[in-house]
Amino acid sequence: MPSANRIAVADQLLTLLRQSTTEPRRDLQIEALTLAVAADLPVLLWGEPGIGKTAALTQLAAELDLPLTTVIASVHEPSDFAGLPVIGADPANQGVPLAPPDWAVRLAEQGRGLLFLDELSTAPPAVQAALLRLVLERRIGALQLPPGVRIVAAANPRASAADGWELSAPLANRFVHLDWVHDAEVVVRGLGGVWPRAELPRLDPERLAAAVEFGRRAVCGLLTVRPELTHRIPTAESRRGRAWPSPRSWEMTVRLAAFASAAGADREVLSLLVRGTVGDGPGLELLAAVDRMDLPAPEDLLADPAAAVLPRRGDLRQTVLDGVVAAVRGRPSRERWDAAWALMARALEDGAPDVLVVPVTTLASLRQDDWEVPELIDRFAGALKLSRRAETSAARVATTAGRRR
Amino acid sequence: MTARPDTGAPGRLHLEKLFAARLHAVRARPYLATALFAVHVVESARVPTMAVDRHWRCYVSPTFVDRTSEEVLASVWVHEVSHLLRDHARRGDRVMRTLDLDGPGDRLRINLAADCEINDDAFGEGLVRPADAVYPHTLGLPPDGLMEEYVRMFSIGTEHQELVWLECGSGADGLDRAWDLGPDGAHGLSDQERDLVRFRVAEAIRARPGDTPAGWRRWADRAFHPPQPWRELLGAAVRAAVAGAGSGDDYSYGRPPRRATSLPGVVLPSLRRRPPRVAVVVDTSGSVSDSELGTALLETAAIVRAVGGRRDLVSVVSCDAAAQYVQRVAGEGGLALIGGGGTDLREGFAAALRLRPAPDVVVVLTDGQTPWPSRRPPCRTVVGLFGRHAHVREHDPDYRPDGPPEWARVVRLS
Numbered sequence: 001m002p003s004a005n006r007i008a009v010a011d012q013l014l015t016l017l018r019q020s021t022t023e024p025r026r027d028l029q030i031e032a033l034t035l036a037v038a039a040d041l042p043v044l045l046w047g048e049p050g051i052g053k054t055a056a057l058t059q060l061a062a063e064l065d066l067p068l069t070t071v072i073a074s075v076h077e078p079s080d081f082a083g084l085p086v087i088g089a090d091p092a093n094q095g096v097p098l099a100p101p102d103w104a105v106r107l108a109e110q111g112r113g114l115l116f117l118d119e120l121s122t123a124p125p126a127v128q129a130a131l132l133r134l135v136l137e138r139r140i141g142a143l144q145l146p147p148g149v150r151i152v153a154a155a156n157p158r159a160s161a162a163d164g165w166e167l168s169a170p171l172a173n174r175f176v177h178l179d180w181v182h183d184a185e186v187v188v189r190g191l192g193g194v195w196p197r198a199e200l201p202r203l204d205p206e207r208l209a210a211a212v213e214f215g216r217r218a219v220c221g222l223l224t225v226r227p228e229l230t231h232r233i234p235t236a237e238s239r240r241g242r243a244w245p246s247p248r249s250w251e252m253t254v255r256l257a258a259f260a261s262a263a264g265a266d267r268e269v270l271s272l273l274v275r276g277t278v279g280d281g282p283g284l285e286l287l288a289a290v291d292r293m294d295l296p297a298p299e300d301l302l303a304d305p306a307a308a309v310l311p312r313r314g315d316l317r318q319t320v321l322d323g324v325v326a327a328v329r330g331r332p333s334r335e336r337w338d339a340a341w342a343l344m345a346r347a348l349e350d351g352a353p354d355v356l357v358v359p360v361t362t363l364a365s366l367r368q369d370d371w372e373v374p375e376l377i378d379r380f381a382g383a384l385k386l387s388r389r390a391e392t393s394a395a396r397v398a399t400t401a402g403r404r405r
Numbered sequence: 406m407t408a409r410p411d412t413g414a415p416g417r418l419h420l421e422k423l424f425a426a427r428l429h430a431v432r433a434r435p436y437l438a439t440a441l442f443a444v445h446v447v448e449s450a451r452v453p454t455m456a457v458d459r460h461w462r463c464y465v466s467p468t469f470v471d472r473t474s475e476e477v478l479a480s481v482w483v484h485e486v487s488h489l490l491r492d493h494a495r496r497g498d499r500v501m502r503t504l505d506l507d508g509p510g511d512r513l514r515i516n517l518a519a520d521c522e523i524n525d526d527a528f529g530e531g532l533v534r535p536a537d538a539v540y541p542h543t544l545g546l547p548p549d550g551l552m553e554e555y556v557r558m559f560s561i562g563t564e565h566q567e568l569v570w571l572e573c574g575s576g577a578d579g580l581d582r583a584w585d586l587g588p589d590g591a592h593g594l595s596d597q598e599r600d601l602v603r604f605r606v607a608e609a610i611r612a613r614p615g616d617t618p619a620g621w622r623r624w625a626d627r628a629f630h631p632p633q634p635w636r637e638l639l640g641a642a643v644r645a646a647v648a649g650a651g652s653g654d655d656y657s658y659g660r661p662p663r664r665a666t667s668l669p670g671v672v673l674p675s676l677r678r679r680p681p682r683v684a685v686v687v688d689t690s691g692s693v694s695d696s697e698l699g700t701a702l703l704e705t706a707a708i709v710r711a712v713g714g715r716r717d718l719v720s721v722v723s724c725d726a727a728a729q730y731v732q733r734v735a736g737e738g739g740l741a742l743i744g745g746g747g748t749d750l751r752e753g754f755a756a757a758l759r760l761r762p763a764p765d766v767v768v769v770l771t772d773g774q775t776p777w778p779s780r781r782p783p784c785r786t787v788v789g790l791f792g793r794h795a796h797v798r799e800h801d802p803d804y805r806p807d808g809p810p811e812w813a814r815v816v817r818l819s
Binding site for chain 1: 420421422424425426427428429431432433438439440441442443444445446474475476479531532533592594595596597598600601602604605
């Protein structure tokens, strides 16, 4: 067989190997990535080398029908991102323009695309400083990237980057940080020829206004009660170079929360996005605040106790009932007190009684002299007996401990 | 949370007793209330006692409740919830993978190790110590360890036969059980909900650290800030300090840059590296152990050499109450660290800054029990802090030692 033919056969085999299909598959990290890309926020994928970050990006670009431009940040000089000075005919009058590199020119000509900045964490500080402007202002030298360009970057965690630099705090604050972990099952399916498909989130046009309202209310609600979370540069060494809260990253959070809400995304996806934008602690506090937003408001419950729907989980139920008691305490009246008792009675019907002990005792202590004890109070005998039992058993522990001493 | 559990013979479970015990547990450990109330109770005749799954359901045997007193049940509640809060299922999976373990015997080992992590300071202060619980000393192990450490310290033998009844469920060791309702069953908590409950409990503990046992304080500190490999962190901190502008980097016209060919007629400055000078200040006071110092010092010297490439640029200052001794790391011979007694690192800083030529970076290795310079030194500073000393003194919960100053990069070495 002539050697040209042999190469042709080899090419056939390679073509066959390259053929793969996709399947829709629930994948939280891909959902989070597509939502952030849809929201036009720069994403930074953190992952060990070789776990398929590039493959995921290729899939995403294909799915979104965007041309993919990959730039390995660590092999470039600062001037590749800041622009290279080019002297024209008359520098004194026209100045020295900063010329952009060829890939940037092509990207700008296409008008749209996915720009993938790989190996960001191994880029030296001077290159990162130049990248700041690219990520924030979308400028490369004299060139402005069109709005249709979305930016995704990838970095290796410091533990695995043999000689990595760390990301500077300003650059880290501009990204949505997503931890990219590989799912063995996805990898096996993929090597077998079927990759998961990333779908652009379907934003519900009916819900856009409500989504904006949701995002703003969640973030502003939290920052009103916890203003110290507005800006906090990480001091712990292990958190450097990752997400941290600042007005900029909170603004990104509002946008992500609105997108997640409009897309009807899962709470898990919102959790990945929010914690990746403002950091774990503030992110979890925001999610807790969103949880509280979902809980029924004490005043609504007091207005119509018969229609009340209480959360099933004990800790949330106690939060709601404590809120009701606090509302009665804040503005006490006979009607509100009775309504609160009706709510407690409802809670007793379909929930554990131990959750009720604290709110019921506090509510009882709010009684004023001219208020009659409601009839339904007998129903709480069980809960109060529970409380006495717990007291007795605690007393038994105390006496045993005393005897031992 | 429902009063009536979903499976098994209805009404057989003595709920009043079980919930009275939970209330007892909540009163004894108020910071665990969120977690205790978030757990969903499922009656099951197939569990020997009480067991939890990954999704925060608690399977309860009716006969176990019948024959156990409320105060012991309260302790079991706290014990089971501790498995969930401490994420033993996921950590157990990880240990099985890293140690290449397999099989039910090894899962029992993980369950025992997890119990040791929980039990050494879970009881007392309003909770009885269940007689048949496993404590580190039961297995001849030291107290205050983590599950991952304990697993490596013992293996399952015949002497553990009497412990085989012990069964805390998949929430304690990660092995799915026959009675588990699985991820699709009702009333399980999602990943995000579990994280939120953990977060609430951690915040409750951090809000009042004085009232809580040391084990829980440690957990709360690490729950959302897991300890990081300090070697990598120290390396990254020193590299960042050494590489930053102003230390070692400078523009020079000495040699044309590679881009010069595209700009005929123009001389561009190019970025040239001058290897940075590094001074390592070592706290040699009595409170720092020799082996700790030795490891950290070797590590720093290696990083510095790797960055600068020249050993003669690294100086080491031993410092206790006075700066004792300055050396260069030039020779192959070991370093002599001299000192003992109290510490005053201000002396060490002064000695390092007196070096000529002046250092670009100062790396300080200390346990932090020292006064710090009041002003920022004219160069970058990395502090390696030995984290052995607890932040809280038992007799004075409000005591905080002066932390390293804000201008220093701090890496905790553990």
